[in-house]
Amino acid sequence: MTEPVLSLTQHIPALLVLVPLLASAIIPFSPARLRRAGGTVALLANAAALALASALAVETFRLGRVTYNFGGWAPPWGIEYAVDPLAAIMLLLVAFVSFAAAVYSRAAAGAEIAHEKLPYYHSAGLLLVSGLSGMIITGDVFNLYVFLEIASLAGYALIAAGRRRDALVASFNYLILGTIAATFILLGIGYLYMASGTLNIADLRERLPHIYHTKTVLTAFAFLMVGFSIKTALFPLHIWLPDAYTYAPSPASALLAAAGTKVGVYAMLRVTYTVFRPEFNASVVPMKTILLVLSSAAIIYGAVMAIAQKDIKRMLAWSSVSQIGYIVLGAAIASQYSLTGSLLHMINHALMKAALFMCAGLMLISTGAEKISDLRGAAARMPLTMAAFTAAAVSMTGIPPTLGFMSKWHIALGAVEAGLWAVVPVVLAGSLLTGIYFWKVIEPAYFAAPPEGHIPSGRGQAPDTPAPFWAAAPAAALAGLGVLLGLAAWTPAAGAARAAGELLLK
Amino acid sequence: MKARRADNPVTETVSALLIPFMQIYALYLIAHGDLGPGGGFQGGAVFAASLVLRAIVFGLDADEERRYERLAGACASAGVLLYGGIGLLCMLRGGAFLDYKALPFADPKTAYHLGVYGIELGVGLAVAGALLLLFMKTAGSRDD
Numbered sequence: 001m002t003e004p005v006l007s008l009t010q011h012i013p014a015l016l017v018l019v020p021l022l023a024s025a026i027i028p029f030s031p032a033r034l035r036r037a038g039g040t041v042a043l044l045a046n047a048a049a050l051a052l053a054s055a056l057a058v059e060t061f062r063l064g065r066v067t068y069n070f071g072g073w074a075p076p077w078g079i080e081y082a083v084d085p086l087a088a089i090m091l092l093l094v095a096f097v098s099f100a101a102a103v104y105s106r107a108a109a110g111a112e113i114a115h116e117k118l119p120y121y122h123s124a125g126l127l128l129v130s131g132l133s134g135m136i137i138t139g140d141v142f143n144l145y146v147f148l149e150i151a152s153l154a155g156y157a158l159i160a161a162g163r164r165r166d167a168l169v170a171s172f173n174y175l176i177l178g179t180i181a182a183t184f185i186l187l188g189i190g191y192l193y194m195a196s197g198t199l200n201i202a203d204l205r206e207r208l209p210h211i212y213h214t215k216t217v218l219t220a221f222a223f224l225m226v227g228f229s230i231k232t233a234l235f236p237l238h239i240w241l242p243d244a245y246t247y248a249p250s251p252a253s254a255l256l257a258a259a260g261t262k263v264g265v266y267a268m269l270r271v272t273y274t275v276f277r278p279e280f281n282a283s284v285v286p287m288k289t290i291l292l293v294l295s296s297a298a299i300i301y302g303a304v305m306a307i308a309q310k311d312i313k314r315m316l317a318w319s320s321v322s323q324i325g326y327i328v329l330g331a332a333i334a335s336q337y338s339l340t341g342s343l344l345h346m347i348n349h350a351l352m353k354a355a356l357f358m359c360a361g362l363m364l365i366s367t368g369a370e371k372i373s374d375l376r377g378a379a380a381r382m383p384l385t386m387a388a389f390t391a392a393a394v395s396m397t398g399i400p401p402t403l404g405f406m407s408k409w410h411i412a413l414g415a416v417e418a419g420l421w422a423v424v425p426v427v428l429a430g431s432l433l434t435g436i437y438f439w440k441v442i443e444p445a446y447f448a449a450p451p452e453g454h455i456p457s458g459r460g461q462a463p464d465t466p467a468p469f470w471a472a473a474p475a476a477a478l479a480g481l482g483v484l485l486g487l488a489a490w491t492p493a494a495g496a497a498r499a500a501g502e503l504l505l506k
Numbered sequence: 507m508k509a510r511r512a513d514n515p516v517t518e519t520v521s522a523l524l525i526p527f528m529q530i531y532a533l534y535l536i537a538h539g540d541l542g543p544g545g546g547f548q549g550g551a552v553f554a555a556s557l558v559l560r561a562i563v564f565g566l567d568a569d570e571e572r573r574y575e576r577l578a579g580a581c582a583s584a585g586v587l588l589y590g591g592i593g594l595l596c597m598l599r600g601g602a603f604l605d606y607k608a609l610p611f612a613d614p615k616t617a618y619h620l621g622v623y624g625i626e627l628g629v630g631l632a633v634a635g636a637l638l639l640l641f642m643k644t645a646g647s648r649d650d
Contacts, residue, residue, distance in 0.1 A: 014603040018590055025586035028579050072605035 009059065013068040013081040016052045016091065017134045017147075020045050024126035027119050038119035039106030042126055046095070046102040049129065053088075053095035060088035067139065075139065076200035082139030086343070090136045090266050093347055097258040097354050098129045100474035104358050105251045108471035111365045112163050112249040121161050125255060127154035132263045141189045141275065142199045144267065148185065148231070152178045155260055158252035159244050170243035177230055177240045184227035191220035192275075204275050212276075212284050221285065224271050232264035234328055235298030238321045242305075245317035250361025253313060257320050258354035262346050265327050278334065291332035296426045298325030303433035307440065310371050312360045315437060316353065322430060323349045323396065329423065330411040338414020345407035347485075351478045352392040352404065358475035359389040362467045372441055377450030384472050386445050388479040393438035395482035398431045402486035521563040528556035536630040540622040546629025550585075553630065554637035561641070571642065578638035585632025592624045 023045030030037035060066050060083050068081040083091070105125065113121050131151025138144050156178065160171035193199055195216040196207045211217050226237075233241040241261075245253045272281055281287045302322030309315035327349065330342025362385040363369040367378060379386040395402035398409075408431055415423040532553035539545030557574070566574060593603045601608025606621030 011597055011603075014593075014597070018593070018603070022587060022590040022594075025583040025590070028583045068602065070603055070605075072602045072607065 009055070010068070012052050012056045012059070013066060013083060013137055014070070016049060016056060016095075017130055017137060019048050019052065020126040020130040020133070024123045024130065027123040027126070030119060035110075035115065035118070036106065038122040039102075039109065042122040043099075043102045043106050045126055046099040046129065049133070050092075050095040050099045053091045053133075056083060057088040057092045060085055076198050076203040079143050080139040080200060080202075081137045082202065083137055086266075086269070087136050089343070089347075090263070091133055093350050094129065094132050094136065094259045094263065097350050097478075098125070098255060100354060100478055101125070101251050101255040101258075101358075103474045104254070104361070104471050106470065107468040108361065108365060109249060109251050112251075112361065113161050114163075117161055121158070121249070121252070124154045124157040124161070125252070127151075128158060128255060128260070132259050135263050136266060139201050140199050141192065141201060141204065144270075145182070145186050145189055148267070149182055151260065151263070152182060152231075155256055158256065159248040161252065162247040162249050164247055166243070167247035170240075170247040174240040174244045177237075181227045181230035184223045184230070188220045188223035188227060191216050191223065195220065201270070201275055205277065208276060208280075212280055218285070221271075221276065221280075225268070225287070228264055228268040228271065229294075232261050232268060232324055232328070233321060234324060235294055235301055235321060238298070238302070238324075241321060242314055242317040245320065245357075246311060246314040250313070250357050250364065253316075254354040254357035254361075257316070257357055258350040261320065261324055262327075262350050265324070265331070265346065268328075269331055272331075281334070288332055288334065291328055292420070292423065295325040295329035295332055296423065298322060299329065299426055299430035300325075300433070303430055303437065306437040307433065309437075310373065312363065312370060312372055312375075312441065313357070315372065315441070316356050316360060319356075319396070319434065319437065320349075320353060322434065323353070326408065326411060326427070326430065329427070330407075330414060333411070333414045333418050333420060333423070335414040335418045337410050337417050341407050341410025341412075341414055344403065344410060348395060348403040348407045348482060352396045352482050355388055355392040355475045355478035355482070356396070358471070358478070359385050359392070362472055362475060365471070366465055366467045372444070375441060376444045376448040378445045380450070382467065384476060385467065386442075388472070388476040389445075390442055391479040391483055393442060395479070395486065397435045397438060399435075400486070401483070403482045404486070406486055517563050521559055525556045525560055528552055528559070532556065532630070532634075536626050537623065539626040540619065546626035547633050549626070550630035550633025550635075551637060554634040554641070557634075557638055558641050561645075575639065575642045578635045578642060581631045581635030582639060583635070585628045585630065585635060587628075588631065589625055589628035592621060592628070596621075 023041055027038045027041050030041065056066065064084070066083040066088075067075075069075060070079040070081070073079070102122075102125065105122065109121060110118060128151055131147045131149075131154055134147030135144055135151060138147060156171050156175045159174060160168055162170070189199070192204060192208075195211055195214060196204055198204055198207060208217060230237045230240075245257055248256065272278075272287065299322050302318050302320070302325060306315050306318035306322060309318060323345070327342050327345050330338040330345060333339075362382065363375065363378065366382050366385065367374065369375050369378060391402075395404040398404040398407070408427060412424055412427045415421070415427065532549045534549075535544035535552060536546055536549030539549070561574070592609075595610075596605045596608045597603055599608040599610065604621070604625070606618040607614045609617040609621050611617035611620060
């Protein structure tokens with residue numbers, strides 16, 4: 001029996017998930033006296049994953065679709081990995097952000113996490129990356145659930161690693177809601193399997209249209225949508241998010257905010273556009289109206305709550321609720337422009353929110369600032385951090401020429417194209433409110449005098465310490481990238497997002 | 507945890523009798539995984555349960571606790587590495603991930619069976635280790 005021998009390039013989809021997974025199992029074996037061994041292994045594994053994701057993206061855009069069959073079993077019987085342009089972009093995004101977070105973590109995670117816990121922190125970070133990559137890459141809905149659980153469990157551990165006791169409560173609350181979400185998703189998958197007899201996504205797409213109106217399929221869809229809405233923290237199911245991101249260590253918040261929720265949205269897109277066809281949303285369930293209302297509410301409510309916050313990280317967390325609203329809004333409108341905008345905003349929010357949470361960590365390291373009021377006159381003491389924060393805030397607000405402008409512009413155009421005029425003011429008002437809550441941080445940092453004898457909330461009277469270079473560098477690089485991607489309008493990113501959006505609508 | 511030792515001759519005698527059988531049954535479940543009900547997950551869970559029972563009934567001193575924790579962590583990691591390692595070996599020999607036919611055995615049937623045994627053992631190790639670690643972290647007296 002002669003089997004076709006697979007080349008290294010063909011193994012990339014499997015390796016992309018496998019490398020972080022195995023590296024995360026190796027880290028606990030690292031000897032205790034090599035304090036930074038865990039961080040180094042995590043960095044190397046993330047670098048490898050980034051290289052693999054880049055190669056896979058090139059391969060996918062060349063071939064259109066890359067697949068991998070596990071154990072030599074052909075789909076729909078075996079588990080298949082299927083990469084289309086959308087998945088390739090998301091994989092690259094997750095790999096890139098987690099690489100940046102790994103650079104930061106190796107240099108500065110020790111500032112917020114006890115030393116004996118550090119190896120487990122790095123290990124959980126890699127597990128999260130492996131789970132998220134798996135969720136994106138898999139072509140099998142049950143496999144999607146398994147990877148969702150891997151990513152979720154790693155996420156709970158990362159949040160619990162925070163330096164305050166509140167982190168445990170935040171992690172536990174998220175665990176309860178996350179488990180409900182995962183159970184709903186599993187129930188949804190079970191009902192789909194019951195109705196169609198298959199778990200393969202491509203196969204489901206072929207078989208489901210005949211049974212769209214059956215109660216089993218409708219129930220499955222409802223369970224899946226509610227489950228993924230909790231995982232993406234879509235209003236009003238966002239209640240776990242503010243505490244979780246506030247009390248998690250900053251690099252973990254960066255990773256979860258940037259990659260975690262995005263993959264939830266991606267899974268939602270997969271369910272609504274690939275497992276089910278766009279016609280299903282148009283003719284069978286009023287999903288579009290529901291999502292339009294919820295995401296518009298998320299944009300405004302999240303931004304208003306962000307304005308009300310005094311804590312830097314809590315403000316960024318509420319900002320995430322608002323920005324997720326934009327991403328879901330773009331996806332719900334479901335026109336060519338709005339989907340492009342939604343994908344661009346996923347990229348924008350991932351890069352910028354990672355940069356912003358890293359900046360929050362840098363502020364804590366260098367001046368002990370946790371509250372916005374601690375930042376008066378901070379720009380003079382940490383110019384690079386504040387510059388990165390400002391650049392990221394500008395892109396998040398959507399001021400031209402940044403990537404954030406491109407994404408919100410596309411979403412607004414999409415709304416006009418679809419004749420949804422009521423949505424346009426929401427997009428604009430959300431941007432305005434975003435500008436307000438970021439200005440509340442930037443204004444005192446640049447234009448207020450530092451108060452005499454003020455003790456920052458984050459720690460006692462310890463003197464200012466300069467932030468490690470390798471912790472500041474990724475934050476600055478991510479923030480710079482947002483401006484750069486926006487400057488080169490119609491960049492490859494925009495083109496790629498457009499191509500991916502077109503495929504979804506087919 | 508030593509202070510909480512039950513000191514009850516009935517539970518101690520019954521547990522002392524039960525634990526070896528639980529562990530053998532766990533190994534049977536792991537080894538039987540590819541032919542009938544059972545498998546790495548179930549076997550690992552039963553094995554972890556036997557050690558949890560031992561810890562509850564006989565108590566653990568601080569030294570044992572530390573050893574248990576370290577062993578559990580190592581088992582959890584080793585299990586994942588064993589599973590991934592077998593998959594990687596298949597890939598290195600030109601097959602897909604977990605394509606047992608590519609393993610270096612003459613007969614594909616043998617390769618398949620041994621491959622599945624290895625995988626189930628990896629799953630069992632990882633599950634037993636992770637469950638024991640969870641127990642130690644939530645019920646243990648060491649505060650870290």
